[in-house]
Amino acid sequence: MRGRIVSTADAQIGWSAVNRKALEPSNIAPTWVHYDVRCYEAKYLKDEAFCRTLRGLNNRKPIRF
DSSP: OHHHHHHHHOOEESSOSTTSOEEOOTTTSTTSOOEEOTTSOGGGOSGGGOOOSHHHHTOOOOOOO
């Protein structure tokens, strides 16, 4: 699963690069996949960049930074 996410979503294993989605390595998360954005700059982590409901997820309004 990690390899697929890395190849299709421009994610990284670990947290070395800035502004890329990150996956915990398998030695930290051996039976699950943890996918996060902790390496993003604060301007990309504003509340308007995230959705909390299904309706918000289906919103096609572009997000501009």
